[in-house]
Amino acid sequence: MKRVVVGLSGGVDSSVTAHLLKEQGYEVIGLFMKNWHDDSVTISNECPWLEDSNDAMIVAEKLGIPFQVVDLSAQYKERIVDYMFDEYSKGRTPNPDVLCNREIKFDVFMDIALKLGADYVATGHYCRKGEEIIDGKSVYKLFAGKDNNKDQSYFLCQLSQEQLAKALFPIGELTKPEVREIAKEADLITAEKKDSQGLCFIGKVRLPEFLQQKLQPKAGEIVTIPADFNAYVKEHPKFENKEEELNYFATKFSYNKEDGKVVGKHQGAHYFTKGQRKGLNVGGTKEALYVIETDVNENVIYTGEGKNHAGLYRNVLFVSNDEMHWIREDLTLKSGETMQVDARIRYRQKLENATLHKVDAGLYVEFDNKQSAIQEGQFVAWYKNEELLGSGVIS
Known part of the structure; x- marks a missing residue:
């Protein structure tokens, strides 16, 4: 019997993952990752991890598998949360879910699983794994999940061959309704539980409030750039080669305050991201304003009117x-x-x-x-x- 450690999150997907593996004859162990308990930074008002770890424990009991909670909050803070603050402070927008999979679930968590003698680590991701022998060695492949609506392969886009070799995704061939049906038939407490929102194993994060705890508010101006701004309509130069052309089109537009008009105030350019519409609190425009660029050095947010604005x-x-x-x-x-x-x-x-x-x-x-x-x-x-x-x- 191969031993599999399942990241039990207290949701329906990981519950069914554990159930299916047990049915397939694996020796299954359930681990819940506790990724947050830093009192200096509150991530959300609710404390979903308590309820979630409880649900995970009830599922493990029902399935008759060993269960424990592992505390990964120190590694999570260092590798995910500190990184998020750092990226936002530079005016970039990180994706913590992709990082959580690369750095926590399939690294720190996987190490713990392997120390428990696991052959594999399984998660409730909607994606599929394949294997092919190429030039005499196994090459592992990551495919989109069968449920187009739920495909989560994107979140695993940073996994390595070594990580994939040890990974299992038992629900990748199923749709969400099928997963819920299996949970109901197996009488799992999570069958009707709503999908969790927000950061993996942490829950809903109110990002502005979260960021304000480390990145200080700093009043600045919101500038709106007209649709006929000269950089949008100017003729493109002649290119010597393809690389020159690619470099030209990959270079983002740059703006100065003089290029548009000041329409409002904000509390910090580092709280905003390109394409954002909510939170600008500027009225009086025909169409909604969208963030087209943030300048964290000058602390200016540049916006454009309408979602078809060329600056986007x-x-x-x-x-x-x-x-x-x-x-x-x-x-x-x-x-x-x-x-x-x-x-x-x-x-x-x-x-x-x-x-x-x-x-x-x-x-x-x-x-x-x-x-x-x-x-x-x-x-x-x-x-x-x-x-x-x-x-x-x-x-």
Whole structure:
């Protein structure tokens, strides 16, 4: 009997994961990750982890599997929360869920599982794993989940071959309604439980309040940029080569306060992110204002009217070599090579046609269609035929 440690979160997905593995004859152990109890920073008013760990324990009892709570809050603070504060302070937008999977679930947590003699670590992610022998060795593949509505492969876009080798995703072939049905039949307390929102194993985070605890408020101005701003309408130069063209289109627009008009005040540019509409509290415009750029050095937020404002859109982004990651190491591009892929720059976005261009300094991702709110710090992930091949941090 192979031993599997399941990250039991107290939700229906991980409950069914444990149930299915037990049915398949594995020896299953349930562990709940306690990722937060820092009194100097409150993450939310509710304290969902208490209720969640309780639900996880009840599920483990029902399934007749050993259960314990592991405290990973020190590592979580250092690797996720401190990183989030640092990124926001630089005017970038991190994705803590992608990091949590790479740094916590499939690293710190996986180490604990392996020390318990586990052969595998299983999670309730909606994605699928494949394996193929290439040149005499096993190559592991990560595929989108069968349920298009719930596919969570994007959150695992930073996993390595070593991590995938030890990972199991038992519900990847199922849809959410099927998972709930199985939970009901198995009489699991989590069958009807609502999906958790927010950070993995922590719950709902009210981001502005969260950030204000470490990043001090600092009054600044909101400037709105007109739709006919000269940089949007100027003629493009002639390019010597493709790399020059890609670099030109990957470069974001730069603004000065004189380029638009001051329409309001804010409490800190580092609390805002590109594409954001809520929280600006500026009235009197025909269409809603969207953040098109934040300048944390000058503490200015630049906005544009309407979600089709030219300042929101670009079709090329860049990933530097040190932020680039291939799950399929065997497919890594060499400088000068290109690859046709489907790509997304955020979870739940539909996949878009794109071309990868490898250059000496990194990788350009050129989309066929312009993308809204390409934001530094977020992850771009690229796929082929439902397989997630790699990802990188947008620079």
